Amino acid sequence: MASPETPRTAARKTAAARTTSAKTAAARTAAAEKSAAEKSAGAAASKATAKKPPAKKKAAASGTAVRARAAQAARPESRLAMVRRARRINRELADVYPYAHPELDFRNPFELLVATVLSAQTTDLRVNQTTPALFARYPTPEDMAAAVPEELEELIRPTGFFRAKAKSVIGLSKALRDDFGGEVPGRLEDLVTLPGVGRKTAFVVLGNAFGVPGITVDTHFMRLARRWKWTEQEDPVKIEAEIAEIFPKSDWTMLSHRVIFHGRRICHARKPACGACPITHLCPSYGEGETDPEKARKLLKYEMGGFPGQRLSPPPDYPGKPAAPLGAG
Ligand code: SF4
Numbered sequence: 001m002a003s004p005e006t007p008r009t010a011a012r013k014t015a016a017a018r019t020t021s022a023k024t025a026a027a028r029t030a031a032a033e034k035s036a037a038e039k040s041a042g043a044a045a046s047k048a049t050a051k052k053p054p055a056k057k058k059a060a061a062s063g064t065a066v067r068a069r070a071a072q073a074a075r076p077e078s079r080l081a082m083v084r085r086a087r088r089i090n091r092e093l094a095d096v097y098p099y100a101h102p103e104l105d106f107r108n109p110f111e112l113l114v115a116t117v118l119s120a121q122t123t124d125l126r127v128n129q130t131t132p133a134l135f136a137r138y139p140t141p142e143d144m145a146a147a148v149p150e151e152l153e154e155l156i157r158p159t160g161f162f163r164a165k166a167k168s169v170i171g172l173s174k175a176l177r178d179d180f181g182g183e184v185p186g187r188l189e190d191l192v193t194l195p196g197v198g199r200k201t202a203f204v205v206l207g208n209a210f211g212v213p214g215i216t217v218d219t220h221f222m223r224l225a226r227r228w229k230w231t232e233q234e235d236p237v238k239i240e241a242e243i244a245e246i247f248p249k250s251d252w253t254m255l256s257h258r259v260i261f262h263g264r265r266i267c268h269a270r271k272p273a274c275g276a277c278p279i280t281h282l283c284p285s286y287g288e289g290e291t292d293p294e295k296a297r298k299l300l301k302y303e304m305g306g307f308p309g310q311r312l313s314p315p316p317d318y319p320g321k322p323a324a325p326l327g328a329g
Contacts, residue, residue, distance in 0.1 A: 087246070090247065105132075109210065110140070127159055153166045172196055175193070223263060265300060
């Protein structure tokens with residue numbers, strides 16, 4: 001029979017048990033803390049690894065991408081694949097430039113027609129800076145038809161080739177007054193009969209003042225359509241015909257604005273900013289320009305580069321700054 005436990009023995013036992021349990025808890029806490037510290041160190045290390053891949057791996061990855069691109073470029077592309085790629089470029093440009101618009105300021109078809117004629121061989125910005133005074137002096141085709149050539153020449157001098165342009169705008173104003181009741185006609189076949197008005201000008205007017213779908217094949221459109229292998233033609237009329245086969249008619253006007261926006265802001269003639277281009281994955285000419293992202297960003301223009309746009313009165317959804325009037329700043 002066991003001898004009964006004295007109160008002192010019981011107290012000693014309880015204290016010893018408490019100490020053991022406290023030690024175990026401390027050990028558990030230390031182990032948990034150690035494991036958490038190890039986990040967090042591991043996570044930080046793997047984060048750092050993810051952020052900064054070893055130089056060799058990075059070079060290999062970029063080499064693989066370049067080889068994949070080169071292999072893709074070397075493979076002949078079927079017509080169907082090209083059409084799908086072209087339409088995808090249009091959709092992606094719509095996301096990049098949801099605010100794409102004509103970059104000439106105008107309030108009616110007559111102003112757009114005159115501004116488009118004046119835009120030959122100069123920037124839309126220079127035209128926009130010139131037309132406020134011109135339209136204040138000659139607001140209608142009748143007024144412009146009766147202009148003294150030398151006075152009108154002085155007003156449009158900043159746009160260059162001002163004598164030939166004055167002849168065209170006075171001539172087209174006379175034709176509007178005499179043959180079209182003082183109104184700009186809304187048909188291609190009529191527009192191209194006006195002095196100084198070719199298909200490109202006619203499509204700009206039809207698309208933007210009359211809502212008639214049209215493809216504007218200007219210097220930017222030609223360059224980009226060829227870079228994207230949509231066409232190999234060099235003649236604007238042939239380019240227009242081939243592009244018309246790729247896109248539905250309802251896309252033509254906005255497609256033209258988006259392509260021209262991209263050509264003016266990112267895919268420049270001499271130094272395309274490939275490293276800052278949002279459609280590199282669809283472009284067979286990637287690498288024709290600057291591929292370093294940092295250097296490419298410095299090449300961006302207008303709202304993409306944080307600069308003013310070309311219009312003095314841009315549409316309300318334009319995210320950039322309006323252009324300054326002539327001589328301002
Ligand atoms: S990747 Fe380069 S060449 Fe191609 S669209 Fe972009 S900027 Fe132009």
